[in-house]
Amino acid sequence: MGLGSDMYRQQILDHYKNPRNYGELEDADIEHVGDNPMCGDTIKMFIQLAEDETIERVSFIGDGCAISQASASMLSGELRGESLEAVREMDRDDIVDMLGVELSPMRIKCAVLPEKVAQDAIAIYRGEADIEETTTE
Ligand code: FES
Numbered sequence: 001m002g003l004g005s006d007m008y009r010q011q012i013l014d015h016y017k018n019p020r021n022y023g024e025l026e027d028a029d030i031e032h033v034g035d036n037p038m039c040g041d042t043i044k045m046f047i048q049l050a051e052d053e054t055i056e057r058v059s060f061i062g063d064g065c066a067i068s069q070a071s072a073s074m075l076s077g078e079l080r081g082e083s084l085e086a087v088r089e090m091d092r093d094d095i096v097d098m099l100g101v102e103l104s105p106m107r108i109k110c111a112v113l114p115e116k117v118a119q120d121a122i123a124i125y126r127g128e129a130d131i132e133e134t135t136t137e
Contacts, residue, residue: 034134
């Protein structure tokens, strides 16, 4: 394992211990919850939109492993200023790049949970989906 990977591991731990944008967003335009049924860990994302429908603020609450919570924390910063379309086009490679570490298939499910919650939240907001709760399956 190289130094670069160590640095990313530190960053993940830091986001886990000191999550950014943690808490409920009052006045959220979009909010949605999801879980990883393998472990029961949950993430709820809150998204506030600007007038042009770009993302103005993102927050989350959750309970879970370091990867899922760090991924939510990092994603909450990454999504600010993005268009809803850009968020919907994100895929797991974007999340792996963001986290900067190789992950096993089990851990990938942890990592992509916040992204899936955000994407489903946007689909619901646009009336394109009727999803009560997102899962990683
Ligand atoms: Fe539950 Fe990671 S172990 S989301």
